[in-house]
Amino acid sequence: MLSKKTKYGIKALVHLARQEDRKPVQISTISKTENISQKFLESILLTLRKNGMLGSKKGKGGGYYLLRDPKEIPMTTVMRLLEGPIAMVPCVSLNFYEKCADCPDEATCAVNKIMLKVRDNTLEIFRNTTLADLSDTHVTL
Amino acid sequence: MLSKKTKYGIKALVHLARQEDRKPVQISTISKTENISQKFLESILLTLRKNGMLGSKKGKGGGYYLLRDPKEIPMTTVMRLLEGPIAMVPCVSLNFYEKCADCPDEATCAVNKIMLKVRDNTLEIFRNTTLADLSDTHVTL
DNA sequence: TGCATACTCTAGTAAGTCGATAGGGTAAAA
DNA sequence: TTTTACCCTATCGACTTACTAGAGTATGCA
Structure with a gap:
C-alpha cells in the first residue's frame, strides 16, 4: 500500500509541474487545492527539498518550486x-x-x-x- | 512492502505443493525447513484453511494439505x-x-x-x- | 533603516495501526 | 493417552499520520 506521504508528495509535485511559470507556490495554496493537511505537507515538501527535488524561497512571495524540468x-x-x-x-x-x-x-x-x-x-x-x-x-x- | 505473513504463507504453500502425495504435513516440519516461527505460521495456515485453500487433519499423522491442484x-x-x-x-x-x-x-x-x-x-x-x-x-x- | 508580514523550517508528541511473537489451554484423531 | 491441530489473549516495538508551538529568515513598505 502506498503511504499517504507518497500520495500527497506526488500530488504536490504534479501541482507544481502544472504551474506554467516556475514561480514559487505557497504551501497553503497546495494544501487547499489538493486537500492535504498543511503541516503534514510541510514536512513532505521539506524532504523533497532536501533531496534536490524542490527549491524554496522564504518571505513574502515565497514558496516551493521545481528545480528541474x-x-x-x-x-x-x-x-x-x-x-x-x-x-x-x-x-x-x-x-x-x-x-x-x-x-x-x-x-x-x-x-x-x-x-x-x-x-x-x-x-x-x-x-x-x-x-x-x-x-x-x-x-x- | 510484502508483509512477512504473505511471504511465509507463500513459502508454506509452495512447500505443500512440492509434496508429491497429498499427505498432511505438520506445522513443525514446515516451520523448521522454511525457518518460520511456528506460532506465526500457525495463524497463517489457519487463515488459509478458513478460506478454503488448505485442509487439516487433527491428531497423530495430522497436518495441513492443499485442497486443490x-x-x-x-x-x-x-x-x-x-x-x-x-x-x-x-x-x-x-x-x-x-x-x-x-x-x-x-x-x-x-x-x-x-x-x-x-x-x-x-x-x-x-x-x-x-x-x-x-x-x-x-x-x- | 527598521518594523511588520509572510513564509519556511524544526522539534516534539500523541493516537492509532500493524507486525511479529509468546503463552496457555482445548478438542479431536489415532 | 499421546499427538497434533485449533483457539484466545496479550505484549512489545515500529511506523504512520497528524497536530501543536515556536524559531528563523527574507521581503516590502514606511
Whole structure:
C-alpha cells in the first residue's frame, strides 16, 4: 500500500509541474487545492527539498518550486525518495537490497522468483513515466 | 512492502505443493525447513484453511494439505487472501475499492492514473502464475 | 533603516495501526 | 493417552499520520 506521504508528495509535485511559470507556490495554496493537511505537507515538501527535488524561497512571495524540468523527473526517483524501495521484498530490491534472514538460497526461493518479475515490470513503468506525463490532464498513460 | 505473513504463507504453500502425495504435513516440519516461527505460521495456515485453500487433519499423522491442484491456484488468489489488495491505492483496487477522501475526481488524478497502470501489470503477472509455477525449482518464470 | 508580514523550517508528541511473537489451554484423531 | 491441530489473549516495538508551538529568515513598505 502506498503511504499517504507518497500520495500527497506526488500530488504536490504534479501541482507544481502544472504551474506554467516556475514561480514559487505557497504551501497553503497546495494544501487547499489538493486537500492535504498543511503541516503534514510541510514536512513532505521539506524532504523533497532536501533531496534536490524542490527549491524554496522564504518571505513574502515565497514558496516551493521545481528545480528541474518535469520531463526530466522519472517516477522512479520520486517513488524511491518518498516511498523507499519499489520492490515488494528487500531481496529483490536494486537500491535497498537486503538478504532475507530466513532464506538459505535466493536462486531457488519461490517468493524471490515472482517478486523479481513484479519489480521488473513496475520499475519499467515508473522509469518510463515522468512527472510531465502525470501532469497532463488529458492524455491517458 | 510484502508483509512477512504473505511471504511465509507463500513459502508454506509452495512447500505443500512440492509434496508429491497429498499427505498432511505438520506445522513443525514446515516451520523448521522454511525457518518460520511456528506460532506465526500457525495463524497463517489457519487463515488459509478458513478460506478454503488448505485442509487439516487433527491428531497423530495430522497436518495441513492443499485442497486443490497447485496448477489451479493462481497467485492472485493467494495474494488477495494473505496480503489483501494488490493495488497500491484503494481507489484503483478491483476487490477492495474505496474512494479517496481527498480526491475530488479520479479521472484527473495523477496518482490514480499511474497506479492503475501498475496494478494492471502486476495483476497480469499474478494471474498468469500459479502455485505450480512457483513450486518448480528448475524452471525460471 | 527598521518594523511588520509572510513564509519556511524544526522539534516534539500523541493516537492509532500493524507486525511479529509468546503463552496457555482445548478438542479431536489415532 | 499421546499427538497434533485449533483457539484466545496479550505484549512489545515500529511506523504512520497528524497536530501543536515556536524559531528563523527574507521581503516590502514606511
